[in-house]
Amino acid sequence: MAQNEIMVAAQEIQAVEGRSVSLPCDVTPPGHDKVYMVFWFQHGSGYPIYSFDVRGKPMSLARHWSAPEVFGTRAYFRTVSEPAQLVIEDIKRHDEGIYRCRVDFRNAQTRSVRYNLTVIVPPEQPIIIDKWTHILNGSLGPHEVGDDIHLKCRTVGGHPQPTVRWLVNGVVVDDEYEKNAGDVIENKLTWPSVSRKDLDAIFTCQAENTKLTEPREATVLLDLILKPLTVNILKTESPLVADKRYEVSCESAGSRPPAIITWYKGKRQLRRTKEETTENVTISELSFVPTTEDDGKSITCRAENPNVTGLFLETSWKIDVVYPPIVDLSLGTTLNPDDIKEGDDVYFECKVRANPHWRRLTWLHNDLVLPHNMSSRIIHSNQSLVLQKVTRQNAGVYKCSVVNSEGETVSDELHFRVQYAPTCKYDKVIVVGASRGESVDVVCEIESDPPAKSYKWKFNNSGETLELEQERFSRTSNGSVSILKYTPITELDYGSLSCWATNIVGSQINPCVFQVVAAGKPFPVKNCTLTNQTSSSIEVYCLAGFDGGLPQHFVLELYSTKSALPRYNITSYSEPYFFLDNLEPDVTFRIVVFAVNSKGKSGGLVLEEITFRDAEKRTATEKDMKISPVLGVLMGATVTITIVIxxxxxxxxxxxxxxxxxxxxxxxxxxxxxxxxxxxxxxxxxxxxxxxxxxxxxxxxxxxxxxxxxxxxxxxxxxxxxxxxxxxxxxxxxxxxxxxxxxxxxxxxxxxxxxxxxxxxxxxxxxxxxxxxxxxxxxxxxxxxxxxxxxxxxxxxxxxxxxxxxxxxxxxxxxxxxxxxxx
Structure with missing residues (x-):
């Protein structure tokens, strides 16, 4: 250390590993002195690690030197700042120590500054681990409402030792951490019973050991599965008409993820739907056709979270379906439909299901209204029809007609059968014409239910009554007809034949009667007159001849002169009167009239050369016609003779x-x-x-x-x-x-x-x-x-x-x- 060096206390400076740090060193000379040299020393080393040489040079041209084994190019002494600074880039952890700056002046005393450089090593990026030791990346869950959240934040390393804490939505909720083996530091968090309000909550784990840098942290976002908050059926109608199509909508909100809407009618799911989703709102439209069976049932709209079974919300709509009556007609349950005979009492039941309630019930017999009539033993009782002492006339087709405000319904036909003893089909004496020696088939037709099983015949004239042998007559397979082959030989064989039939109900009371008479073909008609003749029509009237002892009818045939086949064939059953229409003009016709009975037909009466003149031509001819004197005399004579006669x-x-x-x-x-x-x-x-x-x-x-x-x-x-x-x-x-x-x-x-x-x-x-x-x-x-x-x-x-x-x-x-x- 130089003699004139002034020693100062070491100053604390922190630097983050990997970043830069500036160590100040004041080089301003006192008075008018000049700087010669600036040296940087590391504690424990007698050799400078950086020098700044200004001797004989201006400050801007000073020479810089950095020890390669210490800082090398990472250090630079900057004099443009005030004070001057030694800037060290990319701080390494081994750069930590005490550094001294010595400034030598030309005249003044040497100046020294000491720094205690601490290098901060940040911890590693923390990780968040759930209770199943799964590392979470950005998302937590999804969890259901009410779940407990268990999380662990772990970080490794850091110098000095970092602190680890939990923040929820930016608020510190847990700063108690512990150090495990090695450099591992952990903080465990328990967040009990999450609720709907915790949706999208931010859980942050921070590891921090300096204020020089932002703390290292990891964040997860809480995801919850939420059931729908609301569900409503929109646009309901009441009442509904059966077999008519309707559309109804249902809206649900609050579900996460958006709800899936399903429709039910009773317990049966309806599938004809359309669905739209906007954020957490779902709208579903149902198209359905109510039936008569749906009256009183409930239409249910269920909004359900698709991820979890049971997280649903539903609402119901009880429908009122109106429809025409549904009718079921049946014979009384205590009656056997195949064992009803004349004189029995029977009843019918008309079961009705209708909405709204029916207001009129009508009974029909063979499509005719059957009114209440006590004197005729026909009784209406609510939805029942009672027939007392039935006869064969009561048999036939029965129906009941029911009316309400939606319409009228007629039941299916019920065929009612009444068994009865045989009776004659034709309530009259039938004339049978036969010549002597002629064999005729006498047909006895009866009505009975069930069919007749046996017949008997009797012959009667003014002198005797005989029962005929069974070999002389036969019956049809259905039992309704018996045919007797009869041949009159003498006059005594002409008389009356009587026929009786028997079935399981009883025997015929009044027989079928046949009057056997001598008969032949009818006589021809006579006195035929043509009247009311027009250009295209005419009336033909004749007098009937003798009918041959049998019923007769009359036949007219119209021929043209050019054809042997008749153009018209007209039959009259009452009298020989015929009307011909739509006849062509200027065509010559021939008319033949016959009388016909069961023995054959008479000779024909022929009317020849009948021509229908065109009206216009006939009018023109009449205008041109002049009466000659000779014709006038003849006409006068004829009139005179007629008067005299x-x-x-x-x-x-x-x-x-x-x-x-x-x-x-x-x-x-x-x-x-x-x-x-x-x-x-x-x-x-x-x-x-x-x-x-x-x-x-x-x-x-x-x-x-x-x-x-x-x-x-x-x-x-x-x-x-x-x-x-x-x-x-x-x-x-x-x-x-x-x-x-x-x-x-x-x-x-x-x-x-x-x-x-x-x-x-x-x-x-x-x-x-x-x-x-x-x-x-x-x-x-x-x-x-x-x-x-x-x-x-x-x-x-x-x-x-x-x-x-x-x-x-x-x-x-x-x-x-x-x-x-x-x-």
Missing amino acids: VAIVVHVRKRKNRPEVALEEKISGIPSHCNTMSSTKPLLRSASPRDTDEKDPDVIPAKYGAAETDDHSALAALNSSSHIPLHSELSYHAETASSNVQWGGSPSLISLKQVSETCLYRPVLFQYHQYSNPAAMVGTFPRDSRPKDLCLTNGNSRSSDLELNGLAIKERLMASRLPESCV
Whole structure:
């Protein structure tokens, strides 16, 4: 140490390992002196470790030297600062010690400064360990609310020894630490019963041994699993209509992580949902269709933490579902539906489930309302129907109809069966027509439940009653029909047949009755008239002939002249009346009318050459038509003759000396059964009303066969002739007639007897009775198309029904120039 050196006490300076430190040394000379040299020494060494040489140089050009084995390039003496400083970079732990700065002046005394340099070594980065010895990195948990937190903070090294402490959210909560083996220092923390408010709490472990640097620390963030705080069902409706789709929303908040929402109807989960999540709020929308079974059930919205089972919050909504009635119809539980007979008491139960409650219940039998009627033993009792002493009419289909504000529901059909003894299906006497020797099937149809198991037949006429053997009749497999094959041989075989059936309920009380009569095919229709003719329609009306002893109906067939197939086929069941419509104009048609019964059909009555003229053409023709003088004379003569004939008929009826005289009796030779087949009225008819009375009121005329024989005999007698008698041959008959009938004093040129003979003389060549122009029959016949025969015959091959042709007789009289007095 130099003689003039001034010693001072050592100053404490701390430096952090790895950082820099500055050791001040004042080099300002006193007065006007100058610095020569600056030396730095380390305690225990006599050699400088750093020198600053200013001798003979300005301060800025001084020479620096640093001992390489100590600081080397890490040290630098800086004189620009005040005071000057020795800056040591990157302090090492072995740099710790006492350092001395000596400043030599040219004249002044040497100055010295001593420093005790302490090097601080920070501890290692602390780590946080949980109770399972897992090192935590930034996150603590997740933990559930109520858990206890156990943490350990550990650090190693540090000079001087560091302190270790716990901070929660920046607040020191634990600074008690302990040193374990070696340089390990630990601090254990227990944080009991965490709550929702501890979410995201910051747990910090600090290790610190100097204020020169920030303490070493480790931090974790507390993560908690939280159940939802709220759950609410939004946009509810009430009531709900069954089978209609609805949307309802549920919102939940407060769950961590965000809640998952599930929907339940009762205990069944509903899966048609949409879910949205915003932060810790979850919204779920449910789409569902309530059914009638859902009325009164609860729709539950459950918000649940997805990480922990049982952390959920839920709310429920009890739904009110309205719907039309649900109806179930059944027979009384104490009744056997297959063992109900006439006379039993039964009841039906209509079970109803409805919301709102039903307000009307109606019972239906075969789709007809069945009202409450005590006198008819029909009783309504709340939801039951009671039928007392049922009959077969009570059988059928039953339904109950129930109404509430949502609609009406009709139950399924309940088929109610009432067993009863057999009865006849048709409550009337059925006429069965059969010729002698003809076998017919007599069908006995009965109604019974269950089917009949046996039948018996009896025959009865005015003389005896016989039970028929079972071999003569059979029954169908279903037991509802028995068929008897019956053949009448003599007149005594005509009478009544009776049929009885028996089933397990009992025997038939009133039999089915069949009247067996002699029968044949029906007679043809007659006197067909065409009326109300238009350009496209016409009405046809005929008189029915004898029905052959059996029910008959009538058939009309319409033909065109160009086709053999009928265009129309019309059936009339009551009378021979037909209406034809939509007929083409300017087409010639032919009409054939039949009578039909179970024995067959009659001969057809033919109406020929029916033409429907177009209305416009017909109008034009009428405008151009002029009446000639000759036609006027003929029309006048015709009118005059008609008036005279009417006067004669009136005069004859008033004759008192000959009552009840029929014109047919005056003129012999005209058969009593001669019928008119013309569309016009007969020229001659009885003057007495009683001649029209039916002489034989039986079903079959007693003289039907005799009349038929007489007609055929007359035909056979006249077959040898081949012409119609005219002027010369009629004179004899005129004289004979004049003796029976007075014709105004003049001889007659034509005899009505001859006319009838002429009618009988004509052979039957065609099956159908034909008119030359039926369409013209309504009114006056045109002269060219008038029938020239004196008598018209029908087409029945079995008899010749005769009809006088009044127009032909009138023309004959005109042609012979008969004086008016003779007429």
